Amino acid sequence: KQEVTQIPAALSVPEGENLVLNCSFTDSAIYNLQWFRQDPGKGLTSLLLIQSSQREQTSGRLNASLDKSSGRSTLYIAASQPGDSATYLCAVIEEYGNKLVFGAGTILRVKS
């Protein structure tokens, strides 16, 4: 059974700092991996999607990497801003399925 783990569970940083969020998954047979953002009491916003054949994806200040063989992904946020404060969720779709399996998330707080 696929399990997704995110570390740290919570992170508080001063504005302007670069930071890394970690995600690991137990079964490397994945189809793709996604990073989402969730604001309190809201739905999910997709940030980056990495196909299993890709190593990384970039969007603005966000960069996500994928090491499929070791079951790891990182989300790098450059020059963090207070508006980046949210919960960040990592999720994978397995190779022969269509279900997203989510990690528990990292609660990020960027202090101004």
Next chain:
Amino acid sequence: GAVVSQHPSRVICKSGTSVKIECRSLDFQATTMFWYRQFPKQSLMLMATSNEGSKATYEQGVEKDKFLINHASLTLSTLTVTSAHPEDSSFYICSASQQETQYFGPGTRLLVL
């Protein structure tokens, strides 16, 4: 494009009543929709996969008679929480699938008194 809506956004009901939550894909057709449940400070847990025109597929441990799912059209899926109890209070989120990408609704907060 690819917008998913949910209605209602918040609902408070008495224990024992049934509550229906709608999930709509506004600008695309979705043959598959997913229903998730999220407890405070926890991640999303998939409850069921809803396929248009057929019965939903429920995840292990999810009572299909308690959480009724209907996917009557390519743009609408409904989740009905029957005989709701306080332990059913949660945040329910749906997603609609288009070309292997899931687009999420804004969620529905259910509080059962």
